[in-house]
Amino acid sequence: MKKVPSVLTIAGTDPTGGAGIHADLKTFQECTAYGMAVVTSVVAQNTEGVRNYVNVSLEMLEEQIEAVFDDIYPDAVKTGMIATPEMIEKIASLLEKEDVPLVVDPVMVATSGDSLMEKETVQLMKERLLPLATIATPNISEAEILIGKSIRSLKEAEEAAQQIVEETKVKATIVKGGHLTEEATDILYTDGKWERFSAPRTETKHTHGTGCTFSAAIAAKLARGRSIEEAVSESKTFITNAIAETLAIGKGNGPVNHWASRLKKSDIVVENARQLEG
Numbered sequence: 216m217k218k219v220p221s222v223l224t225i226a227g228t229d230p231t232g233g234a235g236i237h238a239d240l241k242t243f244q245e246c247t248a249y250g251m252a253v254v255t256s257v258v259a260q261n262t263e264g265v266r267n268y269v270n271v272s273l274e275m276l277e278e279q280i281e282a283v284f285d286d287i288y289p290d291a292v293k294t295g296m297i298a299t300p301e302m303i304e305k306i307a308s309l310l311e312k313e314d315v316p317l318v319v320d321p322v323m324v325a326t327s328g329d330s331l332m333e334k335e336t337v338q339l340m341k342e343r344l345l346p347l348a349t350i351a352t353p354n355i356s357e358a359e360i361l362i363g364k365s366i367r368s369l370k371e372a373e374e375a376a377q378q379i380v381e382e383t384k385v386k387a388t389i390v391k392g393g394h395l396t397e398e399a400t401d402i403l404y405t406d407g408k409w410e411r412f413s414a415p416r417t418e419t420k421h422t423h424g425t426g427c428t429f430s431a432a433i434a435a436k437l438a439r440g441r442s443i444e445e446a447v448s449e450s451k452t453f454i455t456n457a458i459a460e461t462l463a464i465g466k467g468n469g470p471v472n473h474w475a476s477r478l479k480k481s482d483i484v485v486e487n488a489r490q491l492e493g
């Protein structure tokens with residue numbers, strides 16, 4: 216029998232379901248991978264902003280990760296919100312014993328502008344977590360913090376991606392173009408080469424969870440055996456559709472539409488369900 220690829224996210228929560236582990240699990244499901252989740256922090260947030268968060272204890276973090284690896288060994292792992300240097304150290308010390316593709320989304324600030332990470336965490340993320348990773352997925356402001364310089368053009372984004380790879384020894388880095396250009400252009404650097412991934416930009420404020428969703432899709436694709444370039448390319452299509460087919464849910468920056476890529480198919484399913492009910 217063919218083995219179902221499984222993916223683990225290690226990240227924070229969003230009770231409104233648009234970001235964090237909730238976005239990750241929805242994405243894994245849509246990418247036909249079996250999704251698993253270890254909670255780092257319980258976050259009281261919604262589409263309008265972050266109200267508060269509590270970190271789980273280091274013991275609980277370790278026990279959750281061990282419970283997963285002792286039972287269902289994941290085909291890929293992604294990390295999202297990791298608030299403290301101690302949590303980075305704990306996660307790195309557990310993952311360095313494993314042999315699994317790792318996507319690190321260096322979550323620092325939510326779309327709403329609220330901080331999700333203590334300042335001192337950045338250095339440890341560079342020293343302990345990124346060296347273990349297959350790919351890092353910073354947006355422009357996260358890349359600026361990682362390299363300690365501002366980025367104002369695609370050329371500077373290319374230099375940033377290269378610098379992150381060379382300084383941290385992460386295998387690949389994709390710097391997400393943010394609002395540098397008219398199109399949504401991301402720069403991948405790996406194996407000494409750059410590649411640009413561009414898609415039309417949707418004019419929308421509903422981008423809560425875009426970074427989580429994009430990195431979760433990359434992890435699910437890596438779990439399915441895709442190369443880094445293939446995983447990024449397919450995930451770019453996934454996130455572009457998810458942003459374009461907006462849901463307009465919530466009072467603030469609404470979530471993306473995780474089922475956008477199968478919209479046609481799901482319409483058919485709903486149609487059939489109605490016939491069955493009738």
Ligand SMILES: Nc1ncnc2c1ncn2[C@@H]1O[C@H](COP(=O)(O)OP(=O)(O)OP(=O)(O)O)[C@@H](O)[C@H]1O
Binds near residue numbers: 354416
């Ligand atoms: N409005 C948009 N339309 C189309 N693609 C987008 C849009 N916003 C983001 N993307 C794409 O979605 C993916 C995830 O982006 P993410 O939100 O993490 O980064 P960003 O847009 O660069 O960051 P930020 O908006 O926080 O500055 C990237 O591929 C990015 O290019």
Ligand SMILES: Cc1ncc(COP(=O)(O)O)c(N)n1
Binds near residue numbers: 226228296324423
């Ligand atoms: C728990 C958690 N993790 C990450 C984000 C960032 O979300 P975005 O993908 O919008 O940058 C968030 N708002 N909450």
